[in-house]
Amino acid sequence: MAFLVDSNIIIYSYSSDYEYLRKLILDESCTVSEISRVEVLGYHTLKQEEEKYFKDVFNYVPLILPSKVCF
DSSP: OOEEEOHHHHHHHTSGGGTTHHHHHHSTTEEEEHHHHHHHHTOTTOOHHHHHHHHHHHHHSOEEOOOOOOO
């Protein structure tokens, strides 16, 4: 079963207080939305070391791209 990880989980995983979240993110059934990627990497006060960590996460975890849905 695949599951979608929210941007807050990714952000918290950077902190050593929430290091256990890294196992969740690295689980092979984990996916991340492209929208979460934009939210995380678009943060205006993102530090260089944080950006590297997050880019590494997004390079590893499969991304789900939004699609146009017509109603």
